[in-house]
Amino acid sequence: MYFLPEKLDDYVVAHSENEPELLQQLTRETYQKILQPIMLSGPYQGRVLSMISKLVNPKTILELGTFTGYSTLCLAEGLQKDGEIHTLDINEELEDFQRKYFNKSEFGNQIHQHIGNAIEIIPKIDKTFDLVFIDADKPNYSNYFHLIIEKLNPGGIILSDNVLWHGKVVEPLKDKDNSTKAVLEYNTLLKNDDRIETVLLPIRDGLTISRKK
Numbered sequence: 405m406y407f408l409p410e411k412l413d414d415y416v417v418a419h420s421e422n423e424p425e426l427l428q429q430l431t432r433e434t435y436q437k438i439l440q441p442i443m444l445s446g447p448y449q450g451r452v453l454s455m456i457s458k459l460v461n462p463k464t465i466l467e468l469g470t471f472t473g474y475s476t477l478c479l480a481e482g483l484q485k486d487g488e489i490h491t492l493d494i495n496e497e498l499e500d501f502q503r504k505y506f507n508k509s510e511f512g513n514q515i516h517q518h519i520g521n522a523i524e525i526i527p528k529i530d531k532t533f534d535l536v537f538i539d540a541d542k543p544n545y546s547n548y549f550h551l552i553i554e555k556l557n558p559g560g561i562i563l564s565d566n567v568l569w570h571g572k573v574v575e576p577l578k579d580k581d582n583s584t585k586a587v588l589e590y591n592t593l594l595k596n597d598d599r600i601e602t603v604l605l606p607i608r609d610g611l612t613i614s615r616k617k
C-alpha cells in the first residue's frame with residue numbers, strides 16, 4: 405500500500421540509497437521459495453533501517469520477526485565492530501535460509517538466530533539492547549513492549565513496523581479484527597508511556613521510533 409501518490413513514492417525511492425546486491429539476491433530467492441514474500445521489508449524501508457542503525461551505532465540489537473533475514477542484514481550494517489544482533493523467529497523452516505545469507509554477508513559472526521516464540525525467548529536472552537526492531541505478530545506488540553522496555557538501555561531505540569496497518573487504524577474497527585485492535589492499543593501505549601518519547605513516521609506501512617529517556 406502506498407500512502408504517498410505512486411509517482412512521488414517512486415521519486416522518494418529513486419533519490420535514496422540503492423539496495424545492496426546481496427539483499428537483491430535474498431529478495432529474489434525469497435520470492436522463488438518462501439510463502440508470503442510480501443513480508444519482506446523491501447528496498448526503501450531496508451535503507452531506512454540501515455540509516456537509523458548507522459545513526460544509533462548500536463552495540464546490541466534485538467529483532468523480533470527475522471523472516472528471511474532482510475531487515476536483520478539492514479540493521480547489522482550499523483553495528484559496532486564488536487556488536488551483535490539477536491534475531492528471533494517462530495518459523496524453524498526459515499533458519500537455514502537465513503544462515504545462508506547471514507554467512508554471505510560480512511556480519512555472519514555477529515548475527516545470533518533464535519528459533520521459537522518471542523514471548524518465551526525474549527526473557528531468556530540475558531542482554532540489554534541499544535536498538536530493538538519489532539516486526540513479528542501484531543497481537544503481541546504490546547506484550548513485546550512490556551518485555552523489552554526493561555532490557556532497553558537509556559537512550560535506546562525501539563522501531564515498530566506496520567503501525568498504520570494498511571491504513572486500518574483510521575477506519576471503523578470491525579468486530580473480529582484483532583490485529584487492528586492490537587495495533588491501535590499499541591500505538592496508544594507508545595504515545596502514553598512516560599519512559600519513552602515517540603514519533604510515528606508515515607514510512608511504508610508506518611514505522612514508529614521510540615527513544616527511552
Ligand SMILES: C[S@@+](CC[C@H](N)C(=O)[O-])C[C@H]1O[C@@H](n2cnc3c(N)ncnc32)[C@H](O)[C@@H]1O
Pocket residue numbers: 443444445446468469470471472473474475476492493494495520521522523539540541544
Ligand atoms: C513481517 S515478517 C518479518 C519480516 C522481516 N523483519 C523483514 O523485514 O524481512 C514477520 C515474522 O514474524 C514471525 N513471527 C510471527 N509470530 C511470531 C512469534 N510469536 N514469535 C517469533 N516470531 C514470530 C513470522 O514467522 C514472520 O517470519
